Amino acid sequence: MTDAYSQPSREWWAQRWIDVLESFGWTRRLARARTYAREGNVLNIDFQSAKVSANVQGTAPEPYQVSLSLDPFSDDQWSYVIESMAERAIFSAKLLAGEMPQTIEEVFTANGLSLFPFNKFDIHSRCSCPDPANPCKHIGAVYYLLGDRFSEDPFVLFQLRGRTKEQIIEALRQTRSAGGETSEAEEPVSTVRPATTLKLDRFWHYAEQLEPTLIVIxxxxxxxxxxxxxxxxxxxxxxxxxxxxxxxxxxxxxxxxxxxxxxxxxxx
Incomplete structure (x- = not known):
């Protein structure tokens, strides 16, 4: 039976979030959490900077209060990530179009970071219910609905790591703009660019010897x-x-x- 929270039609980044959570082995708890999420027991989800808060209706008359957060990246870590993103125009184009680039995780990994939770200790959550287990079904229901939020807006995942959509886009624009201005400033004003003739018959030809140790197929x-x-x-x-x-x-x-x-x- 295909679960509503594990379908091929779901955007890959939202499904990746769910796959990471389910890899932690909370099978029974998350099964109950999926039921809560499907039946609308999560009354609201709010974002306070990088922290998520929600009210989840359980068996008690009053809804339980749930909080969830990931470890945010430092300013220096985000600077490295933004710089890496700016070097690849396709990342900027896809993010501006509201899509998560398929290889976006490589940018974070290259800088020693993990965009998604690496293990259960990366996820910090609390619930006001009397269940001592963490995650309880109320926290789990919020987990799943966050996946839906990621489908609607992939920048929500970045927000949990400490940067909003506006901050990332502005930082990308500034970084790419600064790179273009630097390259132009380094070139003398009087420089005249010579005309380039494209030789199609030799477009794929490279006469120099490549260093074998630098080539990995x-x-x-x-x-x-x-x-x-x-x-x-x-x-x-x-x-x-x-x-x-x-x-x-x-x-x-x-x-x-x-x-x-x-x-x-x-x-x-």
């Missing part, structure tokens, strides 16, 4: 093709020819990706 980290990473081509889906063109391009990109990996992994 590995399969791609995800199944996304370049076409999927760049986003949907603005064609009208109601025109059959356009849909056929998109299907053809997807097949071509998948075939090219597979052949590229096979060629790269061939040692002969």
């Amino acid at each position: 590995v399969p791609p980290p995800s199944s996304e093709t370049v076409l999927e990473v760049l986003g949907t081509i603005p064609l009208k889906p109601e025109v059959p020819a356009n849909q056929a063109a998109m299907d053809y391009l997807k097949a071509v990109y998948q075939e090219i990706s597979q052949q590229a990996v096979q060629i790269a992994m061939t040692t002969e």
Whole structure:
């Protein structure tokens, strides 16, 4: 039986949040928590900076008070993360479009951080109910509904780590702008850029010897093709020819990706 909180249609970052929680082994507790979440027992969820507070209706007349938080990153840690994000334009484009880049975790991992909880000790939660277990079903219900919030707005996950959507977007803009201004300032005003002639027949040719120790051939980290990473081509889906063109391009990109990996992994 497919659970309502574990479906392929759910955005990957929301499902990743749920998968992390369920990997901690709280099977029975979370089963009861899913029931609470589905039946609307979570009356409200509010954000106070990086902390979540909620009221959950249990068996008692008055709802229980739940609080939840993750360890926020320091200013220096966020500076490193923002700088890494700014170096890849696709991250800025996807985040501005309200999407979580598929490889966003790599940015945090490269800086020694984990965007999602690494273990149960990364999640700090309390409930006013008499159940001594943590998480109780009330806390668990809030966990699951947070996954729904992540689906609606992926920046909520960043907020739990100490940065709001507005802060991240503004920091990205400033970092990218500063990088562009620096590169222009370093170039003399009188410099005249020479015209460049693109030689298509030698576009993929590189005559210099590469250092063997710097080359590592590995399969791609995800199944996304370049076409999927760049986003949907603005064609009208109601025109059959356009849909056929998109299907053809997807097949071509998948075939090219597979052949590229096979060629790269061939040692002969």
